[in-house]
Amino acid sequence: MTEYVVEVSDLVKVYPGGVKGVDGISFVVRKGEVYGLIGPNGAGKTTTLRILATILQPTSGRALVYGYDVVRDAPRVREIISYLPEEAGAYKYLSGFEFLEFIAEFYAGSEEEKERMLREGVALAGLGKRIRDKIKSYSKGMLRRLLVAKTLMVHPKLAILDEPTSGLDVVNAVKVREAIRKYVRERGVTVLLSSHNMLEVEYLCDCVAIIHKGRIVAEGEPRKLVEEHGVSNLEEVFVKLVGGEL
Amino acid sequence: MVKAFKNLLLKEVKSIIRDPKMLIAMFVVPLIMIAVVYGFMGLAMRQQAEQALRESGVVAVIDLDNGVWSKKFIDFLRDRGIDVKMYRGSLDNIGDVMEDLGVKILYIIPENFSEALSSNRTGCIEYYVLFKSLTFMELGIHGRASNLINSFSENITRSITVKTGYPREFLEKPINSTARAVVAGKVVGDPLQVLSSIFSTSLVIPLAVFIMIIFIIQFAVTSMAVEKEEKMFETLLTLPINRMSILGVKLLVSVAIGIAYVLIYGAILIWFFFGAMGSPGETTSGPQFSLTLPPGTIEYMGVGLIGAVLFGLLVAFILSLFAEDVRTAQLVSNYALMPLIFLFFLPMFIDVSNLSYTVRTALALVPIANVSFIPKLMILGNYELGVLAGLSNIAYALGALAIAYKIVNSERIFTARLLQRIKARKGRSK
Numbered sequence: 001m002t003e004y005v006v007e008v009s010d011l012v013k014v015y016p017g018g019v020k021g022v023d024g025i026s027f028v029v030r031k032g033e034v035y036g037l038i039g040p041n042g043a044g045k046t047t048t049l050r051i052l053a054t055i056l057q058p059t060s061g062r063a064l065v066y067g068y069d070v071v072r073d074a075p076r077v078r079e080i081i082s083y084l085p086e087e088a089g090a091y092k093y094l095s096g097f098e099f100l101e102f103i104a105e106f107y108a109g110s111e112e113e114k115e116r117m118l119r120e121g122v123a124l125a126g127l128g129k130r131i132r133d134k135i136k137s138y139s140k141g142m143l144r145r146l147l148v149a150k151t152l153m154v155h156p157k158l159a160i161l162d163e164p165t166s167g168l169d170v171v172n173a174v175k176v177r178e179a180i181r182k183y184v185r186e187r188g189v190t191v192l193l194s195s196h197n198m199l200e201v202e203y204l205c206d207c208v209a210i211i212h213k214g215r216i217v218a219e220g221e222p223r224k225l226v227e228e229h230g231v232s233n234l235e236e237v238f239v240k241l242v243g244g245e246l
Numbered sequence: 247m248v249k250a251f252k253n254l255l256l257k258e259v260k261s262i263i264r265d266p267k268m269l270i271a272m273f274v275v276p277l278i279m280i281a282v283v284y285g286f287m288g289l290a291m292r293q294q295a296e297q298a299l300r301e302s303g304v305v306a307v308i309d310l311d312n313g314v315w316s317k318k319f320i321d322f323l324r325d326r327g328i329d330v331k332m333y334r335g336s337l338d339n340i341g342d343v344m345e346d347l348g349v350k351i352l353y354i355i356p357e358n359f360s361e362a363l364s365s366n367r368t369g370c371i372e373y374y375v376l377f378k379s380l381t382f383m384e385l386g387i388h389g390r391a392s393n394l395i396n397s398f399s400e401n402i403t404r405s406i407t408v409k410t411g412y413p414r415e416f417l418e419k420p421i422n423s424t425a426r427a428v429v430a431g432k433v434v435g436d437p438l439q440v441l442s443s444i445f446s447t448s449l450v451i452p453l454a455v456f457i458m459i460i461f462i463i464q465f466a467v468t469s470m471a472v473e474k475e476e477k478m479f480e481t482l483l484t485l486p487i488n489r490m491s492i493l494g495v496k497l498l499v500s501v502a503i504g505i506a507y508v509l510i511y512g513a514i515l516i517w518f519f520f521g522a523m524g525s526p527g528e529t530t531s532g533p534q535f536s537l538t539l540p541p542g543t544i545e546y547m548g549v550g551l552i553g554a555v556l557f558g559l560l561v562a563f564i565l566s567l568f569a570e571d572v573r574t575a576q577l578v579s580n581y582a583l584m585p586l587i588f589l590f591f592l593p594m595f596i597d598v599s600n601l602s603y604t605v606r607t608a609l610a611l612v613p614i615a616n617v618s619f620i621p622k623l624m625i626l627g628n629y630e631l632g633v634l635a636g637l638s639n640i641a642y643a644l645g646a647l648a649i650a651y652k653i654v655n656s657e658r659i660f661t662a663r664l665l666q667r668i669k670a671r672k673g674r675s676k
Contacts, residue, residue, distance in 0.1 A: 016661070050660075053484045057657045074655075075488070083484040089477030091257065093264035105253040106485050134264075 004028045004064075005158050005190045006035070006052065011061035013047050021047030023214035024061065029158075029192055029207075034184055036205035037194040038238065044214040045194035046086060049162050052192065053083040065158055082107075082156035086163040086194075088147050092136035096127055096146050099135060100153065107154040121153035124179050141172030148176050152183050159184075161193040165200060173200070180204060198234040208234065212242040250487040254495040258469070262499070265472070281514055298386030304329040305351040305391075306344065308337070313360025315369065319353075322398050344376045350384075351375055351391045363402070371395055443621070455551050457511070459614065462504035462555065463562035463579050469496050470566035471575035480660070489654040497559050504555075543624040546636030550617040553639025557613055558586075560646035567659060589615035598622045610635040613642045 006029035013021035022044040029035040037045045050056040051063050054074040063070045065077045090099050100121040101114075108114035122131055125146045127138075135143065144165070151159055164180060165173040181204055184191050195201050201208050202222045209219040218225060218241055222234055229237045262269060305323065307330055309316045323330050331347050337354075344352050354372040362369045373395065375388045407414045427437040473479045482492060565582055569575035589612050598606060598619065606628055609619050616635040624632040653659050 050480075055480060055483050055657065055660050075486075078484055079486040081484065083481065085477075085480040087477055088481055091261055091476055091478060093261050094257070098260070102253060102257050103485075106250055106487055 003030070005031050005033070005066060006192060007062070007064040007067075008048070008052070009062050011048065011051065011063055012059045013044075013051060013056060014059045020214050021056075022051075022211075025209075025211065025214070025216050026061075027209050027216060027219060029190060031190055032188045033206045034191040034193065034204055036201040036208040037192070037211055038196065038198055038201045038208055038234070039194075039211035040196055043196075043211040045196075045211055046162055047214075048211075049083070049160050049192065049194055052077075052158075053081060053160050054078055080157040081160055082151045082154050082158075083160045084147055084151040084162060084164060086166055090135045090143060090146060090150075093134060095134055096125060096131040096138070096142075097122065099146065100125070100131075100150055103150045104154065107156075117153045117155070121149045124149035124152055124183060126175065126179065141168050141175070144168055144172065145176055145179065148179060152180070152187075152189065155187065155189065157190065159189055159191045159193075161191060163195055164193060165195070165197065177204060198238055202234045210238055210241060217241050251491050251495060254487070254491060255499065258495055258499045261472070262469075262503070294383035295386050298383045298390065301350050301383075302387045302390035303327070304331065304349050305353060305394075306331045306333050306347045306349040308333050308352070308354045310357045311355045311359040315360035315363045316355040319355065319371070319398055322401065323394065326394070328394075340374055341376065344374065349376070350387050353391075353395075440625075455508075455555070455617075456614075458504045458508045459555055459558040460583060461507050462500045463558050463583060464576060465503055466496055466500040466559055466562040467566040467569070467575040467579040468572050469500065470563060471569050471572045474569070475571045483660060489659070490651060493563055493650060493654060496563065500559060500562075501555065540624045540629065542629070543621050543632065546624075546632050547617060547620045548636075550620055550636035550639045553636070553641075553643045554614040554617055556643035557639055557646055560643060560650050563650055564646065564653065567653060586614050599626055603628075606631055607634070611638050613639060 006027075008028070009026045011022050011025050015021055025044070025048065027035070037048060039045055047056065051058050052065060052070055054070050054077050057071050066080055068076045068080075070077050091102070094102065097118070100118055104114045104117040104121065108117055125131060125142075125148075127142055127145065130138070130142065131146075135146070138146065144167075148161070148164055151161065161180070165176050168176060177200060180191070180193075183189065191204075193201075193204065205222060207220065208222055208225065209216045210225075211217070218237065220228070225237050226233060229240050231237055231240060305328055307320055307323070309320065309332065320330055320332075331349060333343065333347060333352075335343070337343060340352065344350070352374040354374075356370060356372065359369045359371070373391050375384070375391055377384050403414060403417050406412070407417060425437050426433045427435060427440040473482060483489065561582065562579055565578050566575050569578050596609075598609070601609070606623065610616050610623060610628075610631040611634070612619075616638060620632045620635050623629075623635065
């Protein structure tokens with residue numbers, strides 16, 4: 001069995017029309033690690049996550065999840081991952097609980113397991129009695145919390161979170177961050193997330209890769225990166241590395 | 247797999263029942279509209295029929311005969327509760343006379359009417375019907391005027407039958423006829439029945455199915471577009487489920503709703519024709535396919551229709567991948583369906599017998615629309631082309647399934663956005 005949950009090597013994605021999504025990136029994610037891809041909009045974060053989530057296929061290079069090739073073994077990969085897209089929604093005419101039930105049904109092997117997933121999902125979402133309300137009545141923050149809950153409650157071997165706090169106000173962003181942090185520490189879930197919020201990544205991640213124009217320009221533990229570049233936080237590391245080119 | 251399929255199915259049903267957009271636009275409104283339109287038409291026709299009966303309750307008679315049989319006719323009318331207004335004035339303007347008398351029916355019994363009947367010759371009664379409103383009601387008045395003469399005529403036949411002892415059937419119709427249609431060198435049955443069989447099988451039945459196909463396609467496209475509009479499509483693609491199951495559930499739900507729609511539509515139609523317009527007993531019996539169509543016609547039409555439904559659905563699914571929202575999805579499917587609608591009505595205007603074998607073969611290969619050609623081709627002796635037409639739709643469906651499978655299992659399911667590309671291209675050209 002491979003020691004890495006994710007192994008990406010020389011990954012290239014060229015979209016129709018010649019636009020390069022990612023341009024030869026390589027990185028690994030270890031078991032139980034929270035790994036963050038950081039970079040500005042259009043850097044290639046979402047493309048990388050979509051390839052790992054088996055939605056897009058790489059032009060060249062290789063991406064493995066638990067040793068399974070994301071192209072060749074896509075159905076197997078889908079069984080062990082759980083993905084939260086940046087612009088995700090939910091069926092607005094279902095209640096929050098029905099939505100969690102809908103998702104749990106795909107992953108649970110038994111009724112007991114489904115019940116356990118639902119209990120954890122409801123707790124993770126933190127919506128109280130509103131979990132029984134129709135999703136169309138939810139605020140953006142409530143919806144995002146529900147979506148983070150649906151992604152994590154199924155105990156994936158790899159959770160892929162694309163901008164988990166995107167578009168949220170400070171209070172909701174903090175709640176989502178706390179929920180992720182608490183859950184992954186308790187359950188030992190491996191997480192690969194993307195964000196352009198450097199402070200969020202510094203707070204959540206064990207290891208980060210700074211992506212710029214489809215390439216990784218720096219990688220390592222957030223604290224070490226900060227020390228190596230003699231600055232006070234990741235934001236300053238990023239500005240120092242690519243600031244002049246933005 | 248079955249569990250995941252059931253889960254998706256349950257979600258679809260819940261969404262349809264709860265989503266007013268799906269429920270109202272795709273189901274409730276069309277049904278209410280159909281019910282209201284047919285209900286209104288039925289009510290209007292019933293009222294007009296009643297009015298026709300009322301207005302034909304007063305007739306004018308000009309008795310130029312003044313004989314025993316003309317008196318009998320007038321008594322016959324009165325016995326039926328009809329108010330008979332005798333007119334003896336000038337007939338320069340029949341319209342004005344009828345207007346003045348306030349009647350819609352005017353009978354003129356000519357001189358020698360009684361003499362003709364008494365000497366066993368056919369008598370003649372002339373009648374005029376005043377058409378003013380030019381509505382369905384006036385058709386009823388004409389029917390009543392004619393029926394009264396026919397009933398009187400039957401009475402005379404009955405009394406002659408009693409007097410002479412001749413069978414009534416003989417007196418009414420001494421010569422009978424048997425008609426046979428000859429198509430493609432073969433005697434195939436009663437001409438009227440042949441034509442009505444062809445009309446039914448090549449137009450009415452496929453038309454009902456075609457309405458269903460259009461509805462199903464619209465529904466399937468909308469249902470897939472809703473996934474994108476609700477931003478669930480990306481999540482759905484990463485769930486541990488065979489992607490073809492997603493397609494399968496969408497198609498299954500669309501077909502089920504399509505069938506329900508056609509059944510309800512059919513029930514309303516039957517209610518309208520047999521309930522609002524008259525009882526089923528008053529209608530003529532339908533065509534007997536087995537007597538007039540070559541064996542296998544209905545079977546191959548069935549195969550062709552199943553293939554057509556599947557092909558239409560799969561095309562709809564492929565089209566839905568090119569749309570990002572419900573509006574665009576419906577627009578795209580409408581554009582795709584328009585040529586098919588045109589082709590579908592071709593058999594009404596095309597004389598297949600005058601076409602070369604190559605053209606007939608080409609028509610047999612036109613997807614979906616070819617179903618309408620099957621009975622004509624079969625009757626004309628091109629049995630193999632009828633079979634080809636039926637089976638070709640299955641082949642098209644399998645081809646579309648292969649394309650759908652390829653798309654579903656590649657990134658194209660996510661990246662195919664035709665309209666966006668067109669817009670982008672237009673943007674670049676500006």
